[in-house]
Amino acid sequence: MRVVVTGATGGIGERISRRLAESGHSVIMVGRSAERIDRARGRIAEAVPGADLAGEVSDLSLTAEVRALAERLEPLPDVVINNAAVIAPLDAVTGEGRQLMLATNHLAPYVLLRILAQRLGDRPARFVIVGAHPGGLRRTPVDxxxxxxxxxxxxxxxxxxxxxxxxxxxxxxxxxxxxxxAARLADTMITVNGGHPGIVDQTGLGRNCIGLLRLFTTMINPFAQSLDEGSDTPFWLATAPEPAGQTGRYYLRRQAVPTAPHTTDPARLYRLWDESAALVGLPADVS
Known part of the structure; x- marks a missing residue:
């Protein structure tokens, strides 16, 4: 099986890549630089001799680079795990003028998966979107x-x-x-599911934090899961027989769980879809 993992050069993404390699899958590791990819590949190859690892350089904060990545991946993947995410200052913007967190965390998977779904056509595939704890997210509805x-x-x-x-x-x-x-791909053989890996140390996610947020991230680290624990649900969604054929679900510790009503309201889903399409220059209609 051929699996694309974004944010694969450290933390959960690297551990997911390693587990996939240990299971005999071909892994395409997406990272911001060739140097970071080579270092991560070296660590995995040392632990998993003979691992089938390839690298793809892409700055996921830039729509143009995400689009180019989606259009050049060949052979097409059987699984895509969208793991890359950042916490960044609110005034941080990309070279394309977009707020950095919006571009990296949301617009990148929006572009990558939409283009790959179109290219895959009637072929089977699994799309896994790594999210956050649904309980905590209830308090932060999208404006x-x-x-x-x-x-x-x-x-x-x-x-x-x-x-x-x-x-x-x-x-x-x-x-x-x-x-x-998932709703738009319901008549295809592509499944789309989200999953929370848990609070995990060593991800580098909070490296740009300051003030009370840095204190908060330091305080929760002793209670964080290991990378093996954190990578479990995304790895399971990508490879296990149990979620095969299931789509449009959100998982926590391998169990499908509900998310807040503000994340499932059809009118809100349509509006976010259309607003995102306008931001990245894609048509709202997937047909």
């Missing part, structure tokens, strides 16, 4: 009038904590996109 977090006051009273709230919104976008894409 469909402010996808790029320009109204800072709605993100809470503590400035250093606002990027974490914005990150939570992007994770809700992931869930909403997964549901919307």
């Amino acid at each position: 469909l009038d402010d996808l790029e977090f320009r109204n800072r006051r709605t993100l809470g009273p503590v400035p250093s904590f606002r990027p974490f709230v914005a990150y939570g919104r992007t994770k809700n976008m992931n869930a909403m996109f997964g549901y919307a894409l």
Whole structure:
């Protein structure tokens, strides 16, 4: 089986890649630089002699690079695991002028999976979108009038904590996109599911945090799961027979769980889909 993993050069993404290699799958590791990919491949190859590993360089914050990645992947993958995500300052923007977290965490999988779904056609595939805990996400509904977090006051009273709230919104976008894409691909052999890996140390996700948010991430690290525990649900969704044929679901510890009503409301799903399409220059109609 050929599996694409984004954010594969460290943390959960690297551990998912290693587990896939241990199971005999071909892994395409997507990262921001060839150097980071080579280092991660070297670590996995040392632990898994003979591992079938390839690398694809793509800055997932840039729609043009994501589109190019989706269009050049060949042979087409059997599984895509969207794992890449960042917590970044609210004023961080990409070279294309988009807010960095929105671009990396939401628009990248939106573009990648839409183009790959079109290329796959009637072939079977699994799309896995790594999300966050559905309980915590209930409190951070997406503001469909402010996808790029320009109204800072709605993100809470503590400035250093606002990027974490914005990150939570992007994770809700992931869930909403997964549901919307699954519905649009219901007549195909492609399944789309989301899953929460748990709070995991050593991901590098909070490397840009400051103030109270840095203190918060430091305090929760002793309670974090191991990388093996964190990689379990995404790996299971990608490879296990049990979720085969299941689509439009969200999983926690291998169990399908509900997410907040604001992530499943059809009107909100349609609007986020259409707004995202406009931001990246794709037609809203997938036909």
